[in-house]
Amino acid sequence: MADGRHESRELTRREWLRRLAGTAALTPFAGWNRLSQIPVSKEHRPRGEQIIKPKTLSDQDDAFLQEIEAANFRYFWEQANPETGIVRDRCNVRTPDKSDLGSIAATGFGLTALCIGEKRGFISRADAKERVLNTLRFHWKTLPNHRGFFYHWANINTGERLWDSEVSSIDTAILLCGILTCRQHFEHSEISMLANDIFNRVDWGWLSEDTSILPHGWRPESGFLQNRWDNYSEMMMMYLLGLGSESHPLPAESWNAWKRTTFEYDGIRYIGSFAPIFVHQYSQAWFDFRGKHDRYTDYFRNSVIATDVHRRFCIDMAGEFSDYSGDLWGITASDSTRGYVVWGGPPSTGPIDGTVVPCAAGGSLPFLQGPALRVLRTMKDRYGNGVWCQYGFVDAFNPLTNWYDHDVIGIDTGITMVMVENARSGFVWETFMKSPEAQRGMTRAGFQSSPALELQDKNPASYPYASGQFGQKTD
Numbered sequence: 001m002a003d004g005r006h007e008s009r010e011l012t013r014r015e016w017l018r019r020l021a022g023t024a025a026l027t028p029f030a031g032w033n034r035l036s037q038i039p040v041s042k043e044h045r046p047r048g049e050q051i052i053k054p055k056t057l058s059d060q061d062d063a064f065l066q067e068i069e070a071a072n073f074r075y076f077w078e079q080a081n082p083e084t085g086i087v088r089d090r091c092n093v094r095t096p097d098k099s100d101l102g103s104i105a106a107t108g109f110g111l112t113a114l115c116i117g118e119k120r121g122f123i124s125r126a127d128a129k130e131r132v133l134n135t136l137r138f139h140w141k142t143l144p145n146h147r148g149f150f151y152h153w154a155n156i157n158t159g160e161r162l163w164d165s166e167v168s169s170i171d172t173a174i175l176l177c178g179i180l181t182c183r184q185h186f187e188h189s190e191i192s193m194l195a196n197d198i199f200n201r202v203d204w205g206w207l208s209e210d211t212s213i214l215p216h217g218w219r220p221e222s223g224f225l226q227n228r229w230d231n232y233s234e235m236m237m238m239y240l241l242g243l244g245s246e247s248h249p250l251p252a253e254s255w256n257a258w259k260r261t262t263f264e265y266d267g268i269r270y271i272g273s274f275a276p277i278f279v280h281q282y283s284q285a286w287f288d289f290r291g292k293h294d295r296y297t298d299y300f301r302n303s304v305i306a307t308d309v310h311r312r313f314c315i316d317m318a319g320e321f322s323d324y325s326g327d328l329w330g331i332t333a334s335d336s337t338r339g340y341v342v343w344g345g346p347p348s349t350g351p352i353d354g355t356v357v358p359c360a361a362g363g364s365l366p367f368l369q370g371p372a373l374r375v376l377r378t379m380k381d382r383y384g385n386g387v388w389c390q391y392g393f394v395d396a397f398n399p400l401t402n403w404y405d406h407d408v409i410g411i412d413t414g415i416t417m418v419m420v421e422n423a424r425s426g427f428v429w430e431t432f433m434k435s436p437e438a439q440r441g442m443t444r445a446g447f448q449s450s451p452a453l454e455l456q457d458k459n460p461a462s463y464p465y466a467s468g469q470f471g472q473k474t475d
Contacts, residue, residue: 280303
């Protein structure tokens, strides 16, 4: 029998995802008691700040999204070690058991969640700041790293590398986005110092010393992974952060080195890849591409188009899977009855079996506000406690087989929370984009602003049906 530990050293980042299905998480940390006393339907903003919701959201819609965010925030507060700040990769919400598996990417979402939570009044500024400081201190002084890049999986209590995981380029990038968001939001001297130190330690030149196409990661046992970030995907944030670094910047030509392949579905063309819908969401959780374009495209509009194409793709499968409709669509990498599956489309990747993944719609909210909100409401209203728990939606479910996941996954909860907030207020975009690193990265990549694009991109009601590229496929 092959040694599983030896085999694990050869897995790529996306192959790692398939290994996660059997990993549960443990019960909440003691620090949750302070937060659990806050009613989720109310906002407490001691600084007297006012959050203005977009005119396209009704009071009822905004209250529903507030409920989702409050539940999502509980995950990041409750399922993180309060001393290290590392967030658990996942949590079994039905029958919790003990696991020490932490995710660096989930921690990046968790740091962003602390900013949102403080802004929305889910937690006091003092408590949020304390958690951020503990997290940054641990990541600067204690958490193992190589050339500033962190291991994909770590013990939530000690920071020890787990599963012989790789030093991950993309997961480090997600963490850095959360760190920079905290720096800009809290404007606190030690937070700023630690954030600068952690960011400036990352040696992008080492990662790109022999290529403009960045590798997925590195292992001390075998060196750089063979797989490269050579096609459009969630990696745009990584290239932009590297371009924005002052201490170890990527060469400017790295932005033009990766492929932007044109896909077509039902007569609609867009830049895509053979990957789930999350690739159109992750970078745009922090980087605000609205009203901007490089020499290739307007990436915000591209995500709008790709998301509507995915919606159409799901509806077109209704003859085979009767649960899919305008009320219920969305497939992205998730749990399933067969374990963790990287599925979606178009083109169809799977095999798809009628499973619905809530974060597919949750992460799409800024792009297709009305259709995505319709799905979120349908899931909660129609399936109730089967899909809803104290942390929001479970990771996936299949109404055709009456299967409901027992786990919540950190990164899927994170993309939902961050994109819900962006759809409600643009808070994460506005906060993160104040960072000089983000601005410098987009400038070096050749992005230019367009007032006409900005007017369209910042009006979600103008998509998708206001454009002749989109049809009226609704069921």
